Amino acid sequence: MTRAGMVCSGCGKQKPFTYEELTCECGSTFLVDYDLEYVRKTLTQQSIVNRATTMWRYRELLPVQSPQSIVSLGEGWTPLTPIDVSRIPLSIRKLWMKREELNPTGSFKSRGLSVAVSLLKERGIRRAAIASNGNAGTALAAYAGCAGIDSIVFVPEDCPPLIIRECQRYGAHTFRVKGLIQHAGQWVESYKHIFDWTSVSTLREPGRVEGKKTLGFELAEQLGWRLPTVIIYPTGGGSGIIGMWKAFKELRELGFIQGPMPRFVSVQEIGCAPLVRALGKQVDSAEAASPTGMRVPHPPDIVLLLRILKETEGTAVAVSRGEIEEARRMLGNRGISASPEGAATWAGLLRLNEEGWFGQDDQVVLFNTAHALPYETLAGTSNIPLLTNLHDLINTLRK
Ligand SMILES: Cc1ncc(COP(=O)(O)O)c(C=O)c1O
Secondary structure, three states, X not given: OOEEEEEEOOOOOEEOOOOOOXXXXXXXXXXXXXXXXXXXXXXXHHHHOOOOOOHHHHHHHOOOOOHHHOOOOOOOOOOEEEOOHHHOXXXXXXXXXXXXXXXXXXXXXXXXXXXXXXXXXXXXXOEEEEEOOOHHHHHHHHHHHHHOOEEEEEEEOOOOHHHHHHHHHOOOEEEEEOOOHHHHHHHHHHOHHHHOOEEOOOOOOOHHHHHHHHHHHHHHHHOOOOOOOEEEEEOOOOHHHHHHHHHHHHHHHHOOOOOOOOEEEXXXXXXXXXXXXXXXXXXXXXXXXXXXXXXXXXXXXXXXXHHHHHHOOOEEEEEOHHXXXXXXXXXXXXXXXXXXXXXXXXXXXXXXXXXXXXXXXXEEEEEOOEEOHHHOOOOOOOOOXXXXXXXXXXXHXXX
């Protein structure tokens, strides 16, 4: 068995593998520990090459034991698209976008929920609930539906309507709640025993961090078992950062990669930037943050997130709604339909570039964590020209 147990990310305490209760008495989070000697027997750089192009190609480093429990829709192995930096005055060497919008449920949340739901299936759980800003709810709904598990999704009242519709389309009981994601979380925790559901909210179970870890494995493999020097990630609860950091540590211990960790940069939106504040940076918060996955005022393990940012000599940066909108336009011009979160990574890149934070040799990876479409409002198209004659067309194109 490759999954050896759990280890606390803060004090190092160990305990047997557990499906719940991940908070250690020291306040930090228990993460899954693997028997890497055992992993090494079947997982080599060579053995991976011909495996299926999904995130399950790294199955020895995922905590699901029996292949029959795996619930997969083909998630992961998303393209790492190079972006031409000569068109913009950036003082870095290389830039890529990891195209997470191409996952089966339209966001990188497919990864974590594929593993989390597989673990529920392994345990014979019949009902699961989640507090989500939207995309994790969609992913739970899709994977739980496939596994015949009842799903209950709680989202903030202003969650984008199309994301809510998508949760319903996949068959989840979907509820809007007053307030933000932490209020949704209260519904999950308070009524757990009445409705007998298992929580798959951030850091309540081990599968989601493990699934997000595959982002890190893929980056390394797609770059020829090398790492970029900087990772810019739109951060909410932070399980993606924790996952990638863990991935790089495991790959190092396996001898797959060498050298320093990338510098992790968290991007948040002005109005809800707890990491930026915690690093002692001024954030002008007159503007309320928009309803995106980055809007998490109280990340469940902010201590671990700050440690990762500091240890890797990274940073956190808050960008405005206007900068995000401009970034969406710029990415659109490069063929990428970006969610606000994905665009925020581009906005963060431009901001840090302006501040002279990068070195000339930096190789930077951004993440388009979700597709743009579900964030669109249903406002209609009356402002788009309705052509009735050739003159209008000529006049428009001449402008
Ligand atoms: C599209 C998108 N990007 C980023 C995030 C934040 O991810 P994490 O919870 O790993 O910080 C979320 C979370 O809801 C999201 O939906």
